Amino acid sequence: MTLRTLGALSVEGVTFRREKVLLLLAYLCLEGPQPRRRLADLFWPDATNPMNSLAQHLVHLRGLPGALAEDGPRVAAAMPCDAAQLRDLTRRGRHEEAAALYGGPFMDALTIPLGADLEEWVFDTRDAMGQAARAALTALAAQAAAHGQRVRAGELAAQALTLDGAPPPDELDLPRLHHLLTLAGHPLAAQVDRDARSLGLNLSAAPAPVSAPFVGRETELSALSSLTPGQTAWISGHAGMGKTALLEALARSGGWTVLPGRADPPYATLAPLTGAPPTTPHAALSALRDVKLRVAVDGWDTTDPATQGALAQAAAARPGAVIVLAGRGHPPFDVDLHLHLGPLTPEDLRAHPDLHARTDGHPVLVGHALRGQPLDLRLGARVRAYPEHVRDTFLLLALQDQPNLRATRAALNLDADTFARTLASLTTEGLTSETGRVYAAATIREHLHQIHVHAALLHLRLARALPGDAAWPHYDRSRDLWEDADETRAAHAARQHAQAQLKRGHPGQAAALLDTLTHLPALAVTHAWALIGVGRYQDALNRLTALSAHDQQVSDALAARAVTLIRLGRTDEAVALADQISGSGPDAAHAASVRAHAARMREQWEDARRHATLAAQLWNLHGDDEAQLTELGMVARAQVGLGEAPDAVFEPLLERARGIPSARSRLLLNYVMLLGALGQHGQAEALYPDLMQALQDAGDTFGLANVHINRGVDAHERGDLTSAAEQYRAAITYLRGTGNTRLLGVALSNLSEIDHNLSAFEDALTLLAAAGQHDLVAQIRRNAQLTTP
Structure with a gap:
């Protein structure tokens, strides 16, 4: 249950209408635990026996479950209250929730007479609640203005101005409301202007809205807006991370003066505050004494040393103004708030689907995308102006989704110190993250590949430096530039890449890759396994047959050929080849599996069980759980052929394979097919949903x-x-x-x-x-x- 005091007076979920009892509860909710004597004197100052009156009202409160917490002479509320929640929300900067909670003036519906002190408390609390709600609405309006939502900003500012239950806006509220209403062209701006003149305030017109897109940063805007007089905040971030955009948004929100950092003459940055550059440190500090001043300096790194010294002194002395400083590095002195800006998150860009995927959240690139400009509009020009080794470092990093820094340095033939300095420079310039990952690398690659020869050369340099599997995509992009020495290493990389695809269950991709490298005998066996995986058995056989007589007798080639032949139904030839394979390696496991399949095709179930069991044991020896379970599926099939019930032999295997989706899906597929072949269609049909889900999970x-x-x-x-x-x-x-x-x-x-x-x-x-x-x-x-x- 919650006590409602804003707009209406009630307790959620119950029909309790005693106003003074609820007023007493509201007082306890807002003021905390109170001595009984103080409550009695405040609420019943003219009563003959105030303590007795209090006792009677507490009896009624005890009838509300969870309303009271009593501790001897003190009484406290234990029930939530909307007014207390509103106060807490505004203190924590949760403006949207606070504005939504305000349902009207505090205790507006009271009809009972009150003593002077209690009545004063109600009116003061009503004003405080109204002011809190107005502050929340004004903050929401400022955020809308910061994001260029002028109409929305005007609507919220108008609500804040005319809020029922709030006191008249004061000299602090009027300038912000005037700014927001004028920005939106709202008719109430003229009324605010008149009210301000009656108080002797001069209000300047709102600046023209800035056209630069601005998204995200709500948390940062709220934190900066919550600074109090005398506090100093620092905004840090690499180039392009949105420091200037954040300060421009602050300016649009109203009440802020944003000063660009100037290198000379001394104190020139502060000149707009005084009409001319201050001439002494004392004069510079005096310019920051106004408690109503909210000033931001954009570009600490370009600000002259005299101004830097004055601002550092102001941060320590707290002369009055709210000060926000923006620079690339971390603050060189103590500040009240430090905001470090990085890329925008997917949550920041939730209103713009796919934008994060295109830009990696880089604020400059986000701005380009929102304007419809090319993503490399600024970055491309900057990169072209860099020295060759810096430019090539950036481009080599852009060619990699997850950069390998060691291989990149080797490809560039740079010493560790030069490479580290280059990477740090690219990071500071906002072109890469600290890990070397290039923002919006896909766009950079797209433009780079239009310069075919240069792109191919960079890919080749990377391919020569990267290990095995990771090297192949770059060898693939640079085929036209291969030298003789590259052929062997490229073949090795292609084999590793194809084997990784086969292990992930993508034989089609492996086959497509190796179809383009049929001139390399070293890839024949891996190619054959890929072709077997996609059912191109004759092509696999042709690939193996093209090997030299010596290479055809190598164990892995024999195993691949035997598996191909058994899939083609050429049982005797397959078994003859399998019998030539000895030892206990993976090839021997394939050979045992071939003999098991041959026995199954002849319905020699005991031989099928024996050979499949041997294959499973060999795969277990090599730690290949997936292959072992696949062979155990063949053992189960043979056991069914020998008279055992399908569920008795398959279900334990399915339970065992729960952690291996690919093996479980294959076992379940064989089980369902077997049930269908045995005429148990009802049981098979019942398993189809589970089978389809298992196959989808395994891909x-x-x-x-x-x-x-x-x-x-x-x-x-x-x-x-x-x-x-x-x-x-x-x-x-x-x-x-x-x-x-x-x-x-x-x-x-x-x-x-x-x-x-x-x-x-x-x-x-x-x-x-x-x-x-x-x-x-x-x-x-x-x-x-x-x-x-």
Whole structure:
């Protein structure tokens, strides 16, 4: 429950209407614990027995759960009160919440007579609450003005001026309200001007609104607006981090004088405050004695030493004015508030979707984007003016999403000291973060790649310095400039990059990369594994067959060839190759798996179980949990063939694989397919949602395509052609860009059969035949219901 005193007098959730009881509760909420005697004398000064009157009212308060906390002779409130909340919110600078909480004058609905002291307290509290709400509205209006929202600023200032329950605005309120109303062209500006003249105040017209976009920084604006006379604040940040924009926003919010830092003559920066530059330190300090003055100096680094000394003395002496100083470095003396500006956060830019992704929150780039200007408008010109080693450092860093500083230094052939100084300079200039990451690097790369040869040379320098996998994207960008010595290292980098893609479950990307490097024999085996992953078995076999006779007999080539042959259904050849592999390495695990698959195809379930168990043990030896669980799935399949129940052997494996999404999705896929093959369609159907979620979690597009094709075949065989077509189309969507010709050909041929599109059917079979899937083509022709020409 909350006590409501602003606008209405009530307790939320109850129908309690005793005004004096609630007034007593409000007094305790706002003034804190009180002695009983003081309460009695204040509330019942003319009563015969004030303590008895107090006791009767406390009885009523005890009837409100959680209203009172009594401790001997003292009484306190334990219930929240909106007036106390408003006071707390304004003290903490939470202006929006404070303004929303104000529902009207404090205790405006009281109808009971009050003693003189209590009545004075009610009126004083009413004025204080109204003034707090006005301050909140004025702060919101100033923030709106700072962000260029003139109409909104005028509306809020008008609310503050005419706020019911607030006292008339004083000589501190009137200048700010006049500024905000004039900025918005609001008709109430003239009334404020008249009120000010009646008080002997001269109000200057509001400055023209600045067109520069300004977003974010609400917290910083609020903190600066909350400074009190005599306090000093410091704003630091690298170049381009928005120090000047923040001070311009302060000027638009009203009541601030912003002075640009000047290098000469002495005290020239302070000249606007006195009409002419002060001539002595005492005169300079005197210019800062006005408690109504709120002054900001933009550019401490360019301000003359005499003015710096005067401002440092003012920060210590606190002569009266509020002082804000902006510089690139940290404050050289003690200040009351230090704000360090960095890039804007995604939350700062929430009103502008995608802007943070384009600019990395760099304030200069944000401003360019909001104006519709190129993001490199200023940065590009600055970079071109730098010495060559500074420019190339910046560009090499821009070519990397996560810069490798050691490799970048090696690529530039710079000593550690020169490189550190260069990086520090780029950071100070606001071009890079402290970690070397370039702001809006994608835009810089886009412009750089238009200068093809220079960009390729920079990529090559990086590729030669970066380790393995990270080097390949840069080798790829610089192929035209490779020298003989680069061929071997580039092949090594490409293999590592492709292997990383295979491990992440992206064989299509690995195959696409290695398709462009077929002239490099060192990549043949890795290429074959990628081609196997996308179902291009004949291409994988051709790649391996092109190896020299010696290279074909190497263990990893034998393993890849054996797996390719087993996928093509050439069982005897696959097993013969697998038998040539010895040892206990990964190749031996592949060989055991090939023998297990061959036994499964022959329905020799005991042999399949034995070989799959050996493969699982070998993968366990090498710490590959995913491969081990995959082979244990084959063991489970063989156990089902030997008579065990599918759920008894698969469910423990699925539980064990919960922490390995890819293995779990594959196990679940095999389990569901097996249930369907055994005719347990109801159980299989119940598992489909879990299966689809597992495949999506693992990012297994092949598995998802397989599921849709199998469900399409089931619907096809039942005669539900509409559902079958939907499943085939879903499978085709998942297969897009994967390079899996086998599954794509199956989906296309089945779909064209449903559509009775003979031409499309033949095109699909031609696609499969070109990929070496001749057995599959023959099977589809046998099953097809279309007339084959």
